[in-house]
Amino acid sequence: MTDRLLMGPGPSNPYPDAVAAFGRPMLGHMDPEFIGIMDETMDRLRQVFRTTNPLTLPVSGTGSAGMEACFVNLVECGDTVIVGANGVFGDRMCEVARRCGAEVVRIEEEWGRALDPQRLLDAQAQHPHARLVAVVHAETSTGVRNEVAPLRALQDTDTLFVLDTVTSLAGIPLEVDGWGVDAVYSGTQKCLSVAPGLSPVSFSPRAVERITSRTVPVQSWYLDLGLIANYVAGASRVYHHTAPVSMVYSLHAALGVVLEEGLENVWARHQRVGDLLQSQLPELGFTLLAEEGHRLPDLTTAWIPEGLDDAGVRRTLLTEYGIEVAGGLGAFAGKAWRIGCMGHTARERSVVALMGALREILGA
């Protein structure tokens, strides 16, 4: 067995308590004791999402299943949806929306730059009947934090606000209720520091109302939130699928770690560690990629120094030093790196280990 310091875009190294929880004896998914753990997990999720939404639960799939759950439940064929696209995950939202039969209005921004939220609000003003505006809070492909709090203004319209928080939940400040987010999804393998496999989601009362007033059933039975909510959170727990019991144990435990440290302390730790990394990378010839003022602390992107052998150095880091970092996606492939400091990995010691290894490899 090999172990790694996981400084890629996820999975991060799990919190030790999240690993230990996998050893908890298996319970039936309808066992009152498991239902208690699930209830507590949903309550803890509400705390990290900063929401009082009753419909807050872990979808039984990875972050992309959470994305799809938002679109298939909220969108009906022929709806207009407005999507901010400045990276891989904005593009993915466009594609998922199209497969729901949506007319997609794509608000594009250059990769590495943040979207101006006013452009999304303007697009909504031009398409006042748009079903939703969707945007990525933290773009894992570019290291950019989009400013999304101003989209709270959508609360004064009939258009819902959908937010991807896969790389922001429990890493950087996020206020689901404070920002008027109607539907939000995340993943477990980033700042929550759990294995990949679950997607925490939360839906506002007006999003729920939109779902219950659909005229056509949700195209996905597996991701039909009406059925899932009756199973996971309903008074009578009507059988739908079988919840991933052990993954829920692990998520439950990791949320406990986060809340014990204190959510704001966790945010501050991610910021401090990200700042440290971003202050040191230029010393080795890296150039920070994401727009200044919009850099994620938990996922740093940087242009690699000229002449550095991208794949070769990453391979040496992995095999000789046990450290994983990731290459760039799309146009950034071969030219940039993505370095994660997420969850349990967001420690000063991770930055020290990476910089030490890089100094040795580069002879700097």
Add this chain to the structure above:
Amino acid sequence: MTDRLLMGPGPSNPYPDAVAAFGRPMLGHMDPEFIGIMDETMDRLRQVFRTTNPLTLPVSGTGSAGMEACFVNLVECGDTVIVGANGVFGDRMCEVARRCGAEVVRIEEEWGRALDPQRLLDAQAQHPHARLVAVVHAETSTGVRNEVAPLRALQDTDTLFVLDTVTSLAGIPLEVDGWGVDAVYSGTQKCLSVAPGLSPVSFSPRAVERITSRTVPVQSWYLDLGLIANYVAGASRVYHHTAPVSMVYSLHAALGVVLEEGLENVWARHQRVGDLLQSQLPELGFTLLAEEGHRLPDLTTAWIPEGLDDAGVRRTLLTEYGIEVAGGLGAFAGKAWRIGCMGHTARERSVVALMGALREILGA
């Protein structure tokens, strides 16, 4: 923490090696070492499915996600699909197919009785352009084993053969290639004795050809097998979602346990333990429910004795003896029990423990 003897319809008690594997250090989902584990997992799945299908992999969701993956990939709007319906999971297939826009031809049989495979073949003869015939091998809601080997005759038609093996894989004889099954899905939490959370699937070359010749994209991006296959099994491993790394570790380990014991020995053990349970239940006044000759050994259904307090006795079993059994679904609620002896739970000692506890509770 509470532990249980899990004799419901799943999850079963995991193989100890499957639990231990959760402790394996986290690896990146693109780490060459994880890719090796995934490759080995797919190879082991081929062995338990008894297939050489290259497209054999664990879908990142529970068994119902595997069901949906089969239908959304193989069915296009307006297709006719023929579904055998003699329990909850046949009904679920009808519903999932309908949401794909299919015209469903429902071949119904009374709950507790097996479907005559000739009726499914006759329906195909009446609807020769049907896209697929789908049937459940082991109905978890009724304890019935449907005879499906004769559906091999569908290989001589243009209609695909889809099989639900959620409660049969690694529990009772199953021959995917030998029976000419074109698409098959299962779950991890039954006879594979892993936590719920993954759905092993396998697709024949002619099913793959059907998928690649689609005229409309698969409605689900998350379950699009073209994208998943490129990620999980393609030469260049194109990023799609993030595989549930720890769940794959656990599945990999459990498959190792099954193959080390020998698949046929595992089948024999399930049969032996099921026979033992079914020979003893009548002594306590239970009446076996499923049609004789079609009783699953791994999931026994029985009418409870008259006057027995269904919920009360099950609660006592759970809280006093730590044993979970399940009540009936649908019309069987309050009248029948479902008792699983699956995977690691399929041991004579499980039957001894359950019968001993029941004798005490019933004063028999």
